[in-house]
Amino acid sequence: MARTDAFVSNPVLLVALRDVGRTLLTRRGLRALSPPVFQLVVLPALVAWAWLVLGTTWLAVAERMAAPPAETPSLFFLDATICRGGRGPGTAMSASPSLAPGQWAVMVVAMMWPTLVPPATYLARRSFRSERLRAVCLFVCAYSVVWALAYPLAWLVLASIEAALSALQAMPWAGALGAAGAAVWQLTPSKRRLLRACHRVPVMGPGGWASDRIMIRFGFDHGLRCAGSCFLLMTLPMVGGHGMGVMIVITALMLAERAAARPDLGASARVLFALAAWQLFSALLA
């Protein structure tokens, strides 16, 4: 069993999450961010979240209006909205996996880009003023290329999971299985190793093209470490159907474990198991 640094008296993840919230959600915190970081990282992430919230609400409302009101209890409707993006277990699943490239891109920007705030801040503050925008831009682009390359892999994973689960008549439990799988990954030594590597910063360059190369290389390496660490967490919302609640929980979890120098991975695994239990419960409700 992998090490966990858990002290019950010291909820590390919650403390880390509170610190992240203070940085990203308060005026003072946002003002403290280096200018290019806010414009290039935080603002697009906020826009992506707005898009997700509006899109999910729209879908849920559309489904609600399509279903006969008398047969759908409102509590169940809420759960379906929060948990599975409006898809109740009675709803027919489409033949192809629900993962358009646009959806993947929006998810990456909304859920992964906020974790870039610490390294991007470091890069910005340790670059010449005239090169800050360039440095952060190159870093974020190189990082996103890795996630773009992960898209076909995610598509394959999702397709095979959905095919297997359809064959077993087990699609309603997809969310629970996904959450349980992600929880188990949290406890492995590989996850721990990759997460620690996510705190690595590069040796900064002397400016100009030499620094550009370092930014691109670092963005790519950071993307690989990050994708390795968080890939399963990112596929989880898709398996469950892009539920809003699931996405928020996963994002909060990733931010908290990224922010803490010694994250409590046992606690994050427990959160994911609880999520799996909730998904299972709502599947059984149907």
Next chain:
Amino acid sequence: MVRVRRNVLNLDAGDRTLHWYSLAVEAMQAIPPTQYDSWWFQANIHGDPDRSTFNPYFSRCQHQSWYFLPWHRGYITAFEAIVADKVARLGGPSDWALPYWDYTEPLSVQPYARYLPEAFRAPTQDGTRNPLFSRRNTPPSGKVGLTDTQVSRAALKEDVFSRAGEGVPPGFGGPPTGFSHAGQVSGELESVPHNVVHVQVGGNMGLVELAARDPIFWLHHANIDRLWEMWHQEPNHDEPTDPAWRSGQRFTLHDGSGAVFHFDCNDMIDTRAVLHGYVYDDLDNVETDEDEMRQTVHQTANKRLALEVFMRDDREPELIGTSDSSLDLLSGAPVATLSLQTGRQRLMTLKSGDFGPPPRAYLNLENIKGSGQPGDFMVYVDVPDDDLEPVPAGLLTTFGLTVASDPASEHGGSGLTRILDITPVAERLGLRDGSDTLQVSFEPLQPERSDAADGYIPHEMELAMETDEMRGAMDEPPSITVGRISLYIE
């Protein structure tokens, strides 16, 4: 009953403090490392060299962080409680207190300030193993090679306890962080004299994972704690009010009876309220002319900086020059040349500014990585092609280097970062608008000798715990590189 911690070098001839300490250490060293009152358990709290065994109390020490001072205060006081309990059980006094080793005392006052106390010097006593001896880079005379600069109290003049931000000195106590077993930037007191003494004593003391196995570690940290208390008693020196420091992180240790004891930084401000409570016998900050570095460090300008930081949060330091490649500090005469972009930046005259406070200059040594125990270095800066000699800018200390360089560590092996305020030095060099080059050079400050193993008799418990990794850590050949050297102006 509040205990009194006394200067170990000023104890009376018949004083038995160290005698009881030795007996208690011997007793604790015989206890297996799974029990809280084992010597090895207490040492592993600081750093656990054998990472395959998991214990939630091990490797919890805080470094390169604003938690460094309060955590170590809790740590050594809990240790003091455990030792005092052992001393009482062995028939000793009930008010035993940990003494401190004040190596910062001027040599004109205490000529043996930079020698290990006598009881710690010999590997054996009366033919048996001396529990107070350990692997060190010190000769049998106990002399630790320490210059005035290396044991300077200059850090006590730093008014700001903690400061955030890349490129700026982190303050007296260290930068704001979360839980930080190993980080990048050390606070001023942590760097000098704390890190320096670790490196110059060497051996076990030179490595984070083994340092607390040396019985002198605790007397060293008692002095660091005392220096914090001396800083605290100055009228304009205050610990941070930020709740993230005061109550944002809780730590857990054991007290003298074995009960678990939780604390946060708020609990560590008043020494009389920490566990059994303690005070120091002498908190006078005696100033002499011996310390050149102390005189070059900012004084009134520093007070102004503290006010500026409070008033203008958005005053951000700016990078104005960097070296163009990494530098191996063990290669002949290591020199780096920084190209400065002074022409394009705002007014950079480093004399009194016409508008507002004068700019300050900070030299950053970034991503310092290496292995083994390469020792400390004196850092010199120079504007080339003039008649002025290179001027000493400060010390680069390497305690924690191997942990910081380890890719498996908390910061992924990003290395240490040392930040020196070189404003007074820059003025002496005539650094101003139009200067386009700065040279930075390093001079190694080696310990008295390099062989740390002579005469040391390992305890059988220690031999049972020793791994290849530990043996390797002690014998690793030294190496050190600085990733980039940069200059910031604020």
